[in-house]
Amino acid sequence: MTENERANETAMNTMADDPKPQTVPVVAVVLAAGFGTRFDPDNPKQLVSVGGKPIVCWSIEAFERCARVSDIVVVVNSKVREEVESLIDQQGYGKVRVVIDGGAERVDSTAAALDTLAQAGIPGDAKILIHDAVRPFVAQSAIDGSIDALDQFKAATVAYASTDTVLLTQDLGDLKVVKSVPDRPNTFRAQTPQSFRFATIRKAYELAAQDPDFHPTDDTRVVVDYLPGEPVAIVSGAETNLKITTLEDIPTAERIAEQLEGFDPKEAARARMHALLAQAAGQMR
Numbered sequence: 001m002t003e004n005e006r007a008n009e010t011a012m013n014t015m016a017d018d019p020k021p022q023t024v025p026v027v028a029v030v031l032a033a034g035f036g037t038r039f040d041p042d043n044p045k046q047l048v049s050v051g052g053k054p055i056v057c058w059s060i061e062a063f064e065r066c067a068r069v070s071d072i073v074v075v076v077n078s079k080v081r082e083e084v085e086s087l088i089d090q091q092g093y094g095k096v097r098v099v100i101d102g103g104a105e106r107v108d109s110t111a112a113a114l115d116t117l118a119q120a121g122i123p124g125d126a127k128i129l130i131h132d133a134v135r136p137f138v139a140q141s142a143i144d145g146s147i148d149a150l151d152q153f154k155a156a157t158v159a160y161a162s163t164d165t166v167l168l169t170q171d172l173g174d175l176k177v178v179k180s181v182p183d184r185p186n187t188f189r190a191q192t193p194q195s196f197r198f199a200t201i202r203k204a205y206e207l208a209a210q211d212p213d214f215h216p217t218d219d220t221r222v223v224v225d226y227l228p229g230e231p232v233a234i235v236s237g238a239e240t241n242l243k244i245t246t247l248e249d250i251p252t253a254e255r256i257a258e259q260l261e262g263f264d265p266k267e268a269a270r271a272r273m274h275a276l277l278a279q280a281a282g283q284m285r
């Protein structure tokens with residue numbers, strides 16, 4: 001077993017054989033309110049199709065397919081709301097309870113979802129799984145592993161062991177210099193879902209809200225920084241749990257979709273070309 005495999009092996013894996021039925025709500029929060037500034041602001045990446053399916057649909061369906069997820073909350077912005085709501089209706093995603101507006105930053109969108117859950121009277125022991133909509137290929141094992149992890153912990157995050165040595169840096173004038181080099185077995189790349197008992201993540205966010213200069217890039221850090229005594233379990237992620245961030249990620253995503261669905265991007269391109277030619281021929285008659 002390689003070092004990377006060992007590191008991932010020590011991460012919590014799902015008990016795929018016999019997932020335990022859940023006695024509390026298991027709510028997936030699908031964060032789709034971003035503006036895709038590193039992608040194409042005029043082409044919202046959460047609506048781009050890979051493998052013939054919009055990215056946001058891949059993510060919602062991953063939680064629809066997991067029998068232990070009871071409810072889904074989708075967080076959008078004004079640019080994508082209409083299309084996302086239309087897709088939910090067309091596809092009949094029965095677990096989606098509400099589509100809410102997010103905020104300026106990812107952390108604001110999570111906060112909006114937590115407020116919605118609080119107003120809905122969600123119990124403090126509910127399991128909340130917060131997922132980037134632009135990680136379309138999240139594995140069922142990661143979702144099940146997150147649900148299971150919350151039986152032993154109050155917080156857990158899907159993460160993937162780093163195969164590179166990680167450098168922690170500090171500023172030296174205009175430069176970055178290395179501050180420390182953590183042992184490789186203890187370095188993981190955070191992914192999603194990031195999962196919490198509702199009371200835990202709610203408390204962490206309440207504490208964080210008092211610091212207007214706190215701009216975390218994920219939810220795990222809110223717990224790590226504001227509930228430092230609360231362990232956050234690592235749940236085994238995957239290289240394929242790709243976050244689609246820039247246009248360069250699309251070919252990789254198409255390849256993953258092909259692997260997962262036997263989707264042939266060349267065949268899809270041929271089909272699209274034939275459709276366009278047929279349309280053009282029709283217009284010439």
Ligand SMILES: Nc1ccn([C@@H]2O[C@H](COP(=O)(O)OP(=O)(O)OP(=O)(O)O)[C@@H](O)[C@H]2O)c(=O)n1
Nearest residue numbers: 031032033034035036037038104105106133134
């Ligand atoms: N205010 C925000 C920002 C991000 N997200 C969501 O959080 C996930 C990860 O964010 P990221 O990849 O950074 O998406 P964007 O913020 O859209 O990208 P960028 O930072 O390039 O603008 C995405 O599913 C995105 O839709 C969100 O719901 N609300």
Ligand SMILES: C[C@](O)(CO)[C@H](O)COP(=O)(O)O
Nearest residue numbers: 106132190191192217218243
């Ligand atoms: C939550 C996350 O996906 C963990 O790696 C990441 O922090 C999101 O970052 P982004 O800048 O919002 O894409």
